[in-house]
Amino acid sequence: MAPSARHRTPPTVTLSGSALADSPLLTDGSLDAVAVPVAPGREGDEGLAAGSGTAQAAARYGIDLAELAERSGLTGAAGESSVVQLPRPVGSAVALPWTDLPPRIVLVGVGQGSDTDLRRAGAALARASRGWRAVATTLGDDDHAASSDVARSTRALVEGYLLAAYAQPSGAHKDAVKAAAELVLLGRDGGRAGAAVVAARTAASATWLVRDLANTPSGVKNPAWVADQARRLATRAGVSVEVLGPRELAAQGFGGILAVGSGSASTPRLVVARYTPPQPAAHHVVVVGKGITYDTGGLSIKPRESMVPMKTDMAGAAVALATVLGAAHSGSVHRVTAVLPLAENQVGAASYRPDDVVRVYGGTTVEVQNTDAEGRMVLADALAYADAVLDPDVLIDVATLTGAATLGLGRGHAALYGTDDDLVRALTAAGQATGELAWPMPLSAEYQDSLRSDVADVRQTARDKHMGGGSVFAALFLQRFVGTRRWAHLDVAGTARATADAHEVTAGATGYGARLLLQYLADLS
Known part of the structure; x- marks a missing residue:
């Protein structure tokens, strides 16, 4: 073990x-x-x-x-x-x-x-x-x-x-x-x-947990290991936890998680951790976190230099877990659920391929163009599951999703997308209060046609790779799986990692997002 x-x-x-x-x-x-x-x-x-x-x-x-x-x-x-x-x-x-x-x-x-x-x-x-x-x-x-x-x-x-x-x-x-x-x-x-x-101390402890999990080497940290940590920590905090393994994922139709994890000897998992306050909950907030425990890019393989920090590609899942545990520790009046889709994106004989068509949770088919755009595949499963099964009042996902977010905003701001202006404003204010800054970005409806597929319900990436706006297209893809929920997407590819200490930020995994979300929960009336 x-x-x-x-x-x-x-x-x-x-x-x-x-x-x-x-x-x-x-x-x-x-x-x-x-x-x-x-x-x-x-x-x-x-x-x-x-x-x-x-x-x-x-x-x-x-x-x-x-x-x-x-x-x-x-x-x-x-x-x-x-x-x-x-x-x-x-x-x-x-x-x-x-x-x-x-x-x-x-x-x-x-x-x-x-x-x-x-x-x-x-x-x-x-x-x-x-x-x-x-x-x-x-x-x-x-x-x-x-x-x-x-x-x-x-x-x-x-x-x-x-x-x-x-x-x-x-x-x-x-x-x-x-x-x-x-x-x-x-x-x-x-x-x-x-x-x-x-x-x-509650906020800092949540950040320490994210940093510890994300900084753990991927030789130790496979999907089963993260699921075990989540189960142990949740049980200790009085948070209920459910873990789905490969058989349950296949039986329930989590095709995105299974496709991404198909090339690895370490099989995928889905973790659902639920905190319910003792009194009737004011709101139900679901936080979904991208949990790629290591990302080679799959068959669309990354350069060596780009692989080096990929042990932190599960930082979003760590933030989701830290948020539900922090809510329990602080006695939040809101019901909080964390959903962690966990997979390792490796190169193997069974790897999913560009031009595959994958059926994700709920039945939507996705035309794969790039196996290194794996984060949106596992999030599609998790978001569709949250919409269909968990019935959230607010749905938020956190993911180290696109290099485009870093190119546009650098490492000081996360890219923030949302379907509800009040939710976007509340998350922006929480970021300003905690120093974990987020910049509102547009969900440009006129770009939707670039995700049209001739062989599936939706393309995984834009038809024209020279259009730019990669972070926007990724957010538009995810929007298809949230129904009519109040939804926000935090692309933390730039803010989740740091190459050097700077003030309260530490080199390696920064833990970005845990304090922002806990502040949002505290402010939510």
Whole structure:
């Protein structure tokens, strides 16, 4: 049996009601550092602006922190950081003001203090403090702000910290990865700040799960393995789960999943995980996630370089699973169902071919033109099943679907399509709130004719390969399988992967989409 994934959890975050000026934590030996904010000076002012707690730290340590920040070259921009290593005295005759205090001060730029700025500040602190035991901070605290503002800033800071605290295990040396420090928030206790920490931890934990699953090598992670992980995690969370194997898929007509998986020795699966709240549900939201555990392109084989990141081609399925588990953990008032169509797109004697006609769930026939457009094949099955069987109020799919989305929008925005303007606006707003940005794209009806087939109900790709708009054509193809549902499609081919760390985003699988969807569920009235 394949090993279980190591689904790690983010570091601990605790609240301390005491202010930095008189906190006993600073002298009990439990802290490795104190982190304080610096911001750009106001227009007309020279130098940097001290944030909440910075003056208290300066007085307690007996150090001009503003001068140290300027000497370090800080501008106060969000995400800057500088670690001041304080010297220890030599001999008992020398007494320094900070002798009994934490031996490091971390100066962190907070910009204008927006949610994005504070997420970046939290991320910078997480990276600066990796390998330490604990760090206390006044970042995100403002003595003069309303409690709702403190809750908002606390959540943004903690999310940034926990997201950037993630690090991939590195093979045989996975135990050598330096753990992130415990974070202690000074000047805050319980109430809205406590609820904000809980919400941030739920969101970050969902993202960690997506990253862990998507970063697992495909030599371990076949469809059966993902299904086993989903069953284990769902059972633990009190979420019911159903897994269909090859026989059930064939008997029920899931031709798209079976076609894509036909060339692999690892047989496909379909996972359906259902969360039902204890009270009558306000809405039923179904999230479908593309789950290609490895993609060679099939007979339409990819170049070697394009295959390298393909272990993350099941990121959409991981997001769907993390969303239903996050809904259960947070006690969402909505019924949430995740549908994970899982297959491995390999080259084999039984591989499906260009020019095949495949009958997907519900009976629609699809003319195959490119076996590397496999994501839309498995999604056609899953979306048609969700429409026919699950009866959702809202249907959302998440998929690393097209390179065209990356060409058009880069790696900072997902391409967002939808049949309902209110749903598109709600998902866009959730993306802005979480920093997982999505850009609304057109479902251009005049393009539909390019998907007309002479031998099947629909072509898998556009008739004219030189038309461009590959992401639009993929969305139009998927639209055929959602009936009249309120439906949205997130093409996350650009945002689901990163080649380097950047603020709260980590190299490899980014986990994009889990926080956006959980925020959408929280906002959904």
